[in-house]
Amino acid sequence: MKINLLLKPIKYWLAIILLVSHYSIAAQSIGGIQTDASRLSNIYTAVPFLLITPQPRSAAMGNAGVALDADANASTINTSALAFLPEGDTGASFSYSPWLRQLASGMSISLLTGYYRLNERNTVSASLRYFSIGNVNFSDDNFQDLGVYNPSEFAFDIGYALKLGPGFALGGNLRYISSNLIGGGAVNNVRAGKAVAVDVSALEKSELQLGGTPAILSFGISLSNVGTKMIYGNSLKSYFLPANFKLGSSLKMGEGTTKVSFALDFNKLMAPTQPIYDADGNIAKGKDPDRSVPAGIFGSFSDAPGGFREELQEVGVSAGAEVSFKDALHLRSGYLYQNPQKADNSYFTLGLGVRYSRWAFDFSYLMGSGQSPLRNTLRFGVQANFNKRR
Numbered sequence: 001m002k003i004n005l006l007l008k009p010i011k012y013w014l015a016i017i018l019l020v021s022h023y024s025i026a027a028q029s030i031g032g033i034q035t036d037a038s039r040l041s042n043i044y045t046a047v048p049f050l051l052i053t054p055q056p057r058s059a060a061m062g063n064a065g066v067a068l069d070a071d072a073n074a075s076t077i078n079t080s081a082l083a084f085l086p087e088g089d090t091g092a093s094f095s096y097s098p099w100l101r102q103l104a105s106g107m108s109i110s111l112l113t114g115y116y117r118l119n120e121r122n123t124v125s126a127s128l129r130y131f132s133i134g135n136v137n138f139s140d141d142n143f144q145d146l147g148v149y150n151p152s153e154f155a156f157d158i159g160y161a162l163k164l165g166p167g168f169a170l171g172g173n174l175r176y177i178s179s180n181l182i183g184g185g186a187v188n189n190v191r192a193g194k195a196v197a198v199d200v201s202a203l204e205k206s207e208l209q210l211g212g213t214p215a216i217l218s219f220g221i222s223l224s225n226v227g228t229k230m231i232y233g234n235s236l237k238s239y240f241l242p243a244n245f246k247l248g249s250s251l252k253m254g255e256g257t258t259k260v261s262f263a264l265d266f267n268k269l270m271a272p273t274q275p276i277y278d279a280d281g282n283i284a285k286g287k288d289p290d291r292s293v294p295a296g297i298f299g300s301f302s303d304a305p306g307g308f309r310e311e312l313q314e315v316g317v318s319a320g321a322e323v324s325f326k327d328a329l330h331l332r333s334g335y336l337y338q339n340p341q342k343a344d345n346s347y348f349t350l351g352l353g354v355r356y357s358r359w360a361f362d363f364s365y366l367m368g369s370g371q372s373p374l375r376n377t378l379r380f381g382v383q384a385n386f387n388k389r390r
Contacts, residue, residue, distance in 0.1 A: 033103060035131070036242075037374045038343030042274040042305075043314070044289075046193065046230035046239035047179050049131040049153055053077070054111035055095045056379035060351020060364035061320020062334025064263035066248040067203060067220030071360070072113050072383045075125040075159045077246070078220050080171030080203040082115050082123040083163035088387055089117040095362075095381035099131075102373050106134025111381075115159075125159035125173075133181075153179045159199075167206055173199040177241070179230060197227025197241055215253040222246040223270070229293060243270035243297055248318075257326045263334075265318040270297040273304045273314070313339040320349070328355050332364070347372055358385045 036051040055073035058065035070081035072093035085091075092114040099107040109132075115125035133151040154177075161171040180192035201222040208215050223245055229238035248265035275286025286305035289296070304310035320334030330353035337346045351364035360383040368375030 033100070033373045035100070035107075035133075037100060037372075038338060038345040041342045041344075043269050043271055043342070044239070044274065045242040045269070045271050047153055047155075047177055047195075048242055049109065049129070050155060050177070050225050051242050051244065052099070052109055052131075054097065054109050054129055054379070055093070056097075056351060056362040056364035056381045057330075057332070057353060058320075059097075059366070059379050060332035060334060060349050060353075060362075061263055061322060062318040062336040062349050064248060064250075064265040064318035064320040064334055066201075066222050066246045066265050067218040067250040068261065068263055069218075069250075069252065072115060072385075073111070073381070075113060075115065075127050075157060075171075075173060076111065076129075078171065078201045078203055078222050079125060079159040079173055079199065080161050080169040080201045081220070082117070082125055082159070082171065083121070083161040083169035084203070084205065085115075085117050085123065086387060087117055087120050089115075090386040091115055091384060092386075093381060093383040095379060097377065097379040099377070100373055101377070102375060104134060106132065108132050108134075121163045123161040123163075125157075125161070127157045127159070127173075128154065129157075130154045149182070151181045153177070153181075157199075168204045169202070171199075171201040171203075173224075175199065175225070175227065177227075177230070179232070181232070191232070193230045193232040193239075195228045195230045195241055197225045197243075199224040199226070210253060213253055214255050215251060218250045218252070220246075220248050220250075226270070226297065227293070240271040240293070240296055243300075244268070245270050259324045259327075261322040261324070263318075263320045263322075266315055267318070268300075268315045270300045272296045272300060273310070275303075276305045310341075313341050315339075316343065329353070330355075330362075345372070345374070347374060358387075359383070360385075 034048045036048040053059045053063045055076055058077055066078045070085050072091040074081040095111040097109050099109050110130045113127040117123045131153045135148050135150055137148050155175050157173040157175045159173040161169055163169045175197040177195045178192050203220045205216055205218045208217055225241045225243045227241055231238045244267055246265055246267040250261055250263040252261045254260055272289035274289055275283045278284040287303040316338045318336045323331045332351035334349045348367040353362045362381040364379045366374050366377040
């Protein structure tokens with residue numbers, strides 16, 4: 001696609017405003033679809049790629065997973081789960097997914113993770129998420145070709161999980177985010193947007209009996225992408241990160257060769273909902289979205305112009321199931337629901353996992369309808385475990 005950039009000095013700042021507005025205010029959209037595949041609504045954030053579930057296991061379960069048992073990808077959804085892995089465990093993973101193939105070619109998201117269980121209580125981790133927007137042909141206002149560039153975004157995390165008891169752990173990530181939407185300098189002196197954020201998470205596990213069958217009931221919570229606003233270059237405008245609140249539970253049943261897990265998550269963006277303006281540009285209903293990060297986060301639970309009913313519409317639901325045979329073969333399915341008035345992105349998912357020795361291979365498939373921008377999306381992943389005890 002072509003992006004017209006006004007390069008004349010008088011129009012310089014207008015170019016920046018238009019460019020950043022196209023990618024940030026519209027949440028980096030293509031035909032009204034954000035890069036996380038949800039439709040445009042009245043909640044605007046920068047870097048929506050951080051809302052993508054990059055790893056195939058949770059993706060196969062409708063994006064549920066905040067209370068699931070940990071694997072090498074746990075730091076992308078609930079870092080505290082890493083505290084329940086065996087002592088001395090070390091692992092790494094790589095995941096890849098072509099993205100929004102129904103709308104544009106060349107987009108993809110990749111994930112590289114690693115973790116190390118230091119001792120009984122402490123676990124450290126790191127991860128890198130890279131989102132490629134694909135090749136973009138830049139041109140000036142006279143349609144003179146400026147070259148082809150590859151805009152991209154990435155997030156690098158350092159994580160830590162602390163086990164505080166037999167069934168409870170806390171976790172967190174420190175995240176550095178870079179959003180290079182200019183893609184190589186088609187406009188002079190326009191730097192990539194940068195921000196810093198943290199995640200905070202917790203997980204509680206309880207053992208119980210259901211009809212004589214041993215089970216583990218887990219509850220998880222995660223607050224992610226809580227951090228500074230995103231600023232592009234010297235722009236005076238700043239944009240909220242997609243701070244996200246997740247609350248969920250899982251139930252794992254069975255013993256011996258066959259085990260079944262169920263997961264249910266609720267999530268909500270913690271960013272201001274845009275108000276309704278009158279003909280004079282004054283706020284007629286709702287609250288001013290131009291506020292501090294703490295005010296934006298806490299106010300996000302009560303600022304919808306439609307009141308409590310609209311706040312409920314902003315809550316997404318993910319549900320999934322996993323059947324495991326001898327911890328070697330895993331069959332997964334799930335469903336994600338988002339309100340049509342908000343993200344409007346609902347679909348069924350399927351997945352498969354195979355474990356052999358210290359290696360695990362995961363695959364997920366999204367069964368979107370003909371209207372879904374994510375229909376037929378595939379995710380692939382490989383994990384390696386280096387625990388000598390295994």
